[in-house]
Amino acid sequence: MSDIDIIASAPSGRLLGAADIRRIADEAGISPTKKFGQNFVIDPGTVRRIVRQADVTADTHVLEVGPGLGSLTLAILETGATMTAVEIDPPLAERLGQTVAEFMPEAAKRLTVVNRDALDVGPEQLPEFADGKPFTLVANLPYNVATPIILTLLERFNHLDSFVVMVQKEVADRLAAEPGNKIYGTPSVKLAWYGQAKRVGTIGRNVFWPAPNVDSALVRFTKSTAPRPRELRKPTFALIDMAFAARRKTLHAALKKHVDPRVFERAHIDPTRRGETLSVDDFMALAEAVEAVEATEATESVESAGTPTSPNAMEEQE
Template sequence: MNDTAQENTGEPGAVPAEPVATPEAATGTGHLLGAADIRRIAADAGVSPTKKFGQNFVIDPGTVRRIVREAHVDADTHVLEVGPGLGSLTLAILETGATMTAVEIDPPLAERLPDTIAEFMPEASGRLTVVNRDALTVGPEVLPQFADTSKPFTLVANLPYNVATPIILTLLERFGNLDSFLVMVQKEVADRLSAEPGNKIYGTPSVKLAWYGEAGRAGVIGRNVFWPAPNVDSALVSFRRGPERGSEQLREATFRLIDAAFGQRRKTLHAALKKTVPAGAFEAAGIDPTRRGETLTIDEFVALANAVIALESSADAGTQTQTETEAQA
């Protein structure tokens, strides 16, 4: 997110008063960060939320414990957090006994985070690794702790709202063992990620995420738990990875069709994909070309991509055979 807020007193940049304690806030055992803690840590580190990185810090222990609970994190879970900020959610994750890696793009925040853990939960310091990188640039070579594909891990994060969807799709593509996630995003983004075919907000993010598995809404988060308080609503999205759908070639072909179909979503598939889909592919896939992309499921996009690949392979084979025949003649 990238909005700013003021306390009811009107003092610019002030941290809102501590939210009223919730039942969730009383269920944990550690000291999690409240508004006063956030105010002090930010001041000590010379940190203020920036629009550049879409930063809004959670100041309510009950909210971060709720996120961790919805994500089913326990001592055996290996967690990746993107955008830990001042450590509100980080502490709630570590409180469970989990081992985790936090990827933070902002150098001052990345440098400060281990000190915050050492102060509030010193016994957990050995279970946290902090990486100062842009999440869009990380892969197994940068995060070797997640490189073993036989060991699943989960993403739990309050994602920067301006890049939430690219981060999710990039991590799912690069880490086949990213088995699940529970993320907080802008409500409109959550709606799109979990939308079904035929819904007016069903689009490219909805279908591409469906390639990897099944997503769903997991609740709404109030604005008063953030500093600065945003001007948009927030929501939780849960995800569970499904069976592999096919090769990298098939994924790339499917995603090209999705991009083309939703790039001209008002047009029929025949019109939107006329430069992409060869004659006969719609019939081979069993799809009516007068439909629009917003009505297709991920399985139908995959079927169409398979048909395109098969027809192109057949055409290439025919061209090669003809060339070889001409050469022999």
């Protein structure tokens, strides 16, 4: 969908420019804070670009995290979509509805604002996303908590099927990194558990107020159509954490206190490899092998406990 198509199908209203952002902030007594990682987008073209990358239409149900002063919120609503915005900062959450009513009044009924920390929300706090229907995340995420927010939402919401987020460029590179890449790490593998991520654009610093000290980038994610077993997520993630806590060590050295050496043979993974060379499927194979070896040990222990070990023991059983 092009910007022209969006505008043609949009409800009456307009997006925020730099002067609008500063005026709204001044009227509401709001100043961007480092605590919440706030950098407000002041360029309508940028927010329309994000919405276009996310393929948002009037039929899309959208979750936005960190709407700030409403730049991206209005661009999402401009498509005709229904959305919920989760904002941690009370003054911003209180002001958002007023901004939408001023700039796009016909869209106000399609917006729900929730004043909460995105790391604390689940289906109980956002029941509109608990009906089993797919939805998408579209957000300019705070740099300091972007990865935890993404992974937490994917864990808690089974029907979060896609997202397009703007994050710090280095974070975007890590989220989309492949095995063997020097920036491939814990976020890369854990996100790959749920689906595929790709960096889809770079955003300059001049579209923000205040301008950050780093460049930003867009990451697009699509959930896998064949989800991995939920019961293996926790043990797999534990192995990922251990392997990357000592990323320069071999798997044998990094996991020796936690993993029986037989696990590597059973998973068909060379213990002299480093964690940074393993895909998420490799880590899942290790987790499956750990469970299999532990189950074998438990069975052998029970059988050993029930087997007579001396003539006296046999006489006692008789």
